[in-house]
Amino acid sequence: MLGTRTSAFLKLSKRDLKYDFPASIVVFLVALPLCLGIAMASGAPLFAGVLTGVIGGIVVGAISGSSLSVSGPAAGLTVIVFGAITKLGAYETFLLAVVLSGVIQLVLGIVKAGMIGNYFPSSVILGMLAAIGITIILKQLPLAFGMTESNAFDVENGGGISAFANTVFSSINWGATIICLLSLLVLIYWPSIKYLNKMPAPLVVVLIGVGFGYIFQGTSFALFPTHFVSIPTVSSLAEFQGLFVFPNFGEILNKEVWIVAFTLAIIASLETLLSLEAVDKLDPFKRNSPTNRELVAQGVGNMTSGFLGGLPMTSVIVRSSANVNAGGRTRQSAILHGVWLLIALLAIPSIINLIPLACLAAILLHTGYKLAKPALFQQMFRKGLDQFIPFTITVVAIVFTDLLMGVGIGIVVATCYILRANMQNAYKFEITEEQTAVLTLAEEVSFLNKVPIQQKLYSLPRSVEKVVINGENSKFIDKDVLEVLKDFEQNAMSKGLDIEMQEVTYKRKSVRSKNKLQKIV
Template identity: 75%
Template sequence: MLGTRMSAFLKLSKRDLKYDFPASIVVFLVALPLCLGIAMASGAPLFAGILTGVIGGLVVASFSGSQLSVSGPAAGLTTIVYGAIQQLGAYETFLLAVVIAGIVQLVLGIIKAGMIGNFFPSSVILGMLTAIGITIILKQLPLAFGMTGAHAFELEDGGGIAAFKDTVFAAVNLGAAVICFLSLAILIYWPSIKGLNKLPAPLAVVIVGITLGFAFQGTPFALTIGETHFVAIPTVSSFEEFTGLFIFPDFTQIVNPDVWMVAVTIAVVASLETLLSIEAVDKLDPFKRVSPTNRELVAQGVGNMTSGLLGGIPLTSVIVRSSANANSGGRTRQSAILHGIWLLLAVLAIPFVINLIPLACLAAILLHTGYKLAKPALFKSMYGKGLDQFIPFIVTVIAIVATDLLKGVGIGILVSMFYIFRANIQNAFIFDFTKDPETDDQADSKVVITLAEEVTFLNKAAIQKQLYDLPKAVKSVTINGRNSKFIDKDVIEVIKDYEQNALSKGVEISLIDIAYKKQPQKNFKWSKKEVLES
C-alpha cells in the first residue's frame, strides 16, 4: 500500500523512461564536475558537493512539481557559502544555518509565497547574478594558473575583492594553465562541432584534463600529484567508512544570531534563484507545463534541510543542468531522480577516477559559468533598456563586488526605488494645452490637467510647479480628478491655493471632482444589491 502511494506521488512513468534514462546520463555527466567545482569554489569539502547533487536528485525531484528542473549546488550561492563558512568559523555551524534555511523555505512554500520573486526588480536580480559571475571568475583565476595556498587571491567574506596578495609569476604552474585554457576552448567550441557535440562538453573537459595530467608527468608542465592540483574526495572500502564521510550540524549554536542571519540570507537568495530558474525551465518545456512555485519552495526546503543534516551545501534549482535535461529529451522528474542515483554510484564505485581530475579543469568550468552570468552582451542589453534599468543594475554589480551580496542587493533595491518614485512623480497627471482653433492665438489658450489614478504627496511638487509655470496668456484652466481613486490632502491644498490665485488674476478655473478621497480598501465584498445596481 505504501509503495503504491509513493509511486502515485512521484508519478513514475515506464512510458517516459526511454526518454528520461538517456537524459539522466547527460545530466549526470554535466552535474559531476559542476558539483565538485562549486563545492571547491564555496570552500566546502568536495564530497559535500557530490552529496548535495545526490540530494537534489533523490529528494528534491521527488517532492517537486516541476518535470524538467534539476536541483543541486548552485554557482550563484558560492560567494554566500564561502563567506558564511569563514564568518561562522566552523563547517558544522554553517550546516545548522543550511538546515534553518530549509525550514524557512518550507514555511514560505506552506504560506504560498511562491510569488516572492515578483517583488524584486529584475534589474537588481540580473545585477546580483552578474556580480556573482564576476566574483566566481576572480576567485578561480589562481587555480586556473595552478596557484594555491599563499599565492591565491584573497577574498573578503561575502565575495568582495580585498587585494591580490603574494602573487608572483614564479608560482604559476604551466601545466595547470595549459589544461585550464584548453578546457575553456573545449567548453566554448565543442558544442558547435557536429558529431562530437553529442558528448557533453564538461565530460570532454574532464577526459582531456585527466589525459594531460598523466602526459605532463616528468615534464616542465607536470602537476604536483598528491597535493593541491587534483580533486581529493575520500575513497571508501566499507559501509562504516562511507557513513564516516557525513558531517552533522552543531545544534548548540542555535542561539547564535549570525547563524540566523546566514540562514535567512541563504533562504531568500536560494528561493529567488530557484523561482527564476523554474520560470526559465518552463519556457524550455516542449509541452509548456507550468511548475507550481509554492510546491517547489517546499521541495527546496526539504532538500536543504536534508543537505544540512547530512553535511551538504545549499542547493537550488539550477538552469545549466535543467536546460541540459530539457535539451537531451527528458520528459519527467525521473531523469532528475536517476541522475542523483548515478552521482551516488560514482562516488561509491569510482572515486579513484574522480581523484584524477585536475582542479584546473573545474576552474575552467566555473570560469565559463561565471562568464555566462556576466557576459558583455548582458551589459549592452541592460544599457539599451534605459538608464532606469541600467543604473540599478550596474550599481548592484559594483556594490556586491566591492562589499558583499546582501549589502549590494540592498543598495541596488534603494537605487531602483529611486527610479520608481521618480516615475511615479512624473506620471502624476496628463497635461493638455490647446490654442484657439480659428485664430491659433495663445491669448485664448486653454489648459486641461487630468490627474492620475493615485495622487500622493510625492506628486505635490510636480503639480505645483506645472500650475504656477503656466503661461500668463492662459485664460482657462480645468483640473480633472474624476479618474482619481485617491488624492492626497497636500495636493488638494495646492490646487485650492492655485484656484484662489488664478481667480484673482481673472483666469477661468474649473475643478472637476477635486476632493479628498480615501485609499480604496483592498479587501471588500460587494452586496447583492450593489452588484445588481452596477
C-alpha cells in the first residue's frame, strides 16, 4: 500500500518539477539565514544549523508523507537547546540526547501516536510558543546592538544604574545597530511592496547586511570580526569530514541526557504536528498529511542530525509557508532546498561569512515578535479567562524558569479549569412554578461531580415542595454520586419532602424508580 502511494507520488513529482524547482530556490533563500540564526541563538556551531537544514530537506523530505512541509532547525527549540547544552556540559553529550529524541519520535510514529497534540491544551501550546518568542527577543537584543559576549552588559560591581547605562552605550556598535534596524524595517514592510516582494525578505536583509558591512569599513561604524558569521571554510574532503561532531555514547546511562531527550521529542513532535496542521490548511489542493508517518520521518531526521553533529529539527511553518506561497506542489521542493543548502555549505562558505550577525539577530527578533505578538494576547483574552489565565501563566513560568517547568505549570492550571468546567456541567437545575426542583444529570457523571451535586441538593430553598432527579440522559453515574443521592433521598423523606428518582442507576440498563433509589448490586 505504502509502496503504491510512493510510486504514484514520485511520478507526480517529476510532472510538477517546473513548480517545485523555483519554489525550492525561494525556500533555500529563506532557510539559509534562519539556519544560521537559530544555531547562533541555540549556542551551537553555525555549521550545525546549516547541516540540520540539509538533513531536514533531504532525509526528512524523502521519508515524509507531507507534500509541502519543510523541516529544519526550529526557533521553538532554541531555548531548550541552549539550556540543554549548558546543562549537559558538552556538545557531544547533547548530540546523544538528540539521537535518543529521534528514537523516541520513531517509536511514537510506529505506535501511531500522531494524535498526541490533541491531548495538550491549546492555551498551553500557544503560551509555550509566545514564551519562546519573548526569550528569543531577550537573547538577541545584545547582538542586535553589536554587543559581543565579552562586552554585553559588563558592569563593574558598585557601578549602579549610571555605570550600567554608560557601559551599555559604550559597548554598542552603531554600525551593527543600523544594520539591525534597517533589516527589521525590511522584514516588516518588504512583503507589502508589490512586485518587489517576489524576492524573499530574509534574502534582502542578508544583502543589505553584507552591503553595509562593506560600506562601513574604515569608518566609525566599522564592524569587527566578532560581528560576522563564522563557519569553517574547507578546501578538501578531509577538512569537510573534520567538521562533523559525533555523539558521546558513553553517557547513555546519564539520567539528564534522557530527560533532555524526552523533552526534545515531545516538544519537537508537538511543534511538528501543529505546523503540519497549519500547512495542510494552506495547501491549495487540501491534502491531508499522515501524522504518524511524519513522526517517523522526524525521528529518522533527528537521529541522523544528532549522529552527524546537527541540531534537533521540526517541521517549520516559516519555510513551509514560503514553499506554499512560491508555488511548490510536492515534497521534491523540500528535498531540492536541502541540496541547495549543501551546495552553499561546500561552495560559498567565504561568502556566507560576510553576513553580519546583526542581520540574523533582526530575523530572529522578527520571528520572536511573530510568536509573541500583542494580538495573540488580545485574542486569548477575548476567548475568556479559562483560556487567558493558563496561557499567561505558561508564558510567565517559562520566561522565569525553564520550558519544561513552565509547560508543566501551564498544564496543571489548564487542567484545573477543565475539571472546574466538568463539575459545572454535571447537571442542569431549575425550579418550576409548582415549586418543584428538577435536577437533570449529564450524560456522564463522575466522582468529580459529587461535591457540586451534593451542595446543590442540600441548599434548596425552603419553598421547594418536591424534588425530581432525572437521570434519563445519563449513560453512567458514578457510585459515589449515587451514594450522595441515596443519602439525600433518605434525608428528604424523613422531612416529608416529596422526591422522585427517574432512571437513576449505576448500571447501563436504566430502571425507573420513584421514592426509591436503585439498589446497586
